[in-house]
Amino acid sequence: MRRSLFLIILAVLSGCAGRHNWLASAGEEAHRVEELFWVLLVGAAIIWTGVIGAAVYAQRRQIDPSLEKQARRFIVWGGAVLPTVLVGGLLIWGLVILRDITSDEGDLTIRVDGERWWWRVIYETPEGDVVTANEIRLPVGQTALFRLTADDVIHSFWVPALGGKMDMIPGRETQLALTPRKTGNWGGLCAEFCGGAHALMRFDAIVMEEADFEAWLAHEAEPAEVAESDPGYTVFDEEGCGACHTIRGTEAEGPVGPDLTHLAAREKLGAGIYEMTPDNMARWITDTHEMKPDIDMPPYPDLSGARLDQLVAFLMSLD
Ligand code: HEC
Ligand SMILES: [Cu+2]
Numbered sequence: 001m002r003r004s005l006f007l008i009i010l011a012v013l014s015g016c017a018g019r020h021n022w023l024a025s026a027g028e029e030a031h032r033v034e035e036l037f038w039v040l041l042v043g044a045a046i047i048w049t050g051v052i053g054a055a056v057y058a059q060r061r062q063i064d065p066s067l068e069k070q071a072r073r074f075i076v077w078g079g080a081v082l083p084t085v086l087v088g089g090l091l092i093w094g095l096v097i098l099r100d101i102t103s104d105e106g107d108l109t110i111r112v113d114g115e116r117w118w119w120r121v122i123y124e125t126p127e128g129d130v131v132t133a134n135e136i137r138l139p140v141g142q143t144a145l146f147r148l149t150a151d152d153v154i155h156s157f158w159v160p161a162l163g164g165k166m167d168m169i170p171g172r173e174t175q176l177a178l179t180p181r182k183t184g185n186w187g188g189l190c191a192e193f194c195g196g197a198h199a200l201m202r203f204d205a206i207v208m209e210e211a212d213f214e215a216w217l218a219h220e221a222e223p224a225e226v227a228e229s230d231p232g233y234t235v236f237d238e239e240g241c242g243a244c245h246t247i248r249g250t251e252a253e254g255p256v257g258p259d260l261t262h263l264a265a266r267e268k269l270g271a272g273i274y275e276m277t278p279d280n281m282a283r284w285i286t287d288t289h290e291m292k293p294d295i296d297m298p299p300y301p302d303l304s305g306a307r308l309d310q311l312v313a314f315l316m317s318l319d
Contacts, residue, residue: 023037108124130217139214147175149171153195159205262318
């Protein structure tokens with residue numbers, strides 16, 4: 001009994017470690033929610049101690065009947081006025097935070113579309129939209145305004161270390177502002193059950209110095225450099241991958257799956273779940289549903305040998 005309790009507590013506490021830890025905030029918005037959390041926690045502890053103390057005191061002591069008036073006043077002030085003021089104040093504080101993190105102003109705008117089970121990411125720039133997927137990069141110290149929607153079912157966009165979360169609803173647009181304060185790779189995830197591969201619907205949220213971010217975005221805006229004669233591209237073309245995937249600069253313009261133009265520049269494969277390595281890439285193509293169950297990409301178990309190698313080498317060259 002005691003041992004299993006210990007194990008359960010350990011399992012729950014293990015959720016407090018790692019990059020999904022919102023108690024180790026790396027952004028302005030998460031920091032403000034964290035502050036409110038600690039005030040609530042410590043405040044609740046103080047009030048609880050006070051209330052229990054008063055109850056114990058009342059039980060132990062003979063109360064002088066002549067003090068009834070004072071007792072009544074204590075109940076009115078301590079039991080009605082104080083909670084109303086405190087809870088009202090906390091409500092206002094919470095609403096102010098909510099107003100700020102859902103504000104519609106930002107230094108840059110990023111549209112994110114929740115799909116089953118990946119993320120379509122579109123940077124709005126003066127030169128036009130830059131489309132990518134499954135990885136979000138942000139400049140440190142700037143407010144990114146996220147405009148969120150969903151393609152099929154409700155998802156929820158959450159980068160615990162930076163702030164959030166916010167529902168993504170089909171046919172509606174929600175907004176969330178995030179202002180990262182620390183560089184690093186802060187993970188994000190879908191926080192609303194959305195079907196089969198929900199638990200594997202993640203992404204990297206990488207906060208960079210502003211100059212590095214600008215260089216990355218400029219590169220992302222470029223089409224892929226693909227030689228027409230690339231044997232891997234030929235395989236890609238013959239297998240019909242381009243019906244679902246876009247590689248800008250080629251004839252592949254499919255709108256169904258993630259944009260692959262700069263696939264290999266992402267740190268992870270499959271919406272934040274595997275390292276971007278040739279081995280994982282090959283398995284992704286042949287054992288697709290073992291790698292990520294239920295997804296809308298068909299497996300290609302017949303691809304092997306030189307053709308598979310060529311396809312993988314081609315995909316890994318898309319940086
Ligand atoms: C029927 C549409 C469809 C076809 C055909 C298809 N895919 Fe996909 N692909 C998807 C979808 C949808 C996803 C996103 C799956 C997820 O993560 O939930 C995906 C994901 C991927 C990813 C991971 C992208 C990332 O950001 O990590 C790669 C790589 C990929 N596909 C390569 C291929 C290749 C190579 C082929 C052809 C051999 C192919 N796909 C054929 C729909 C398709
Ligand atoms: Cu989900």
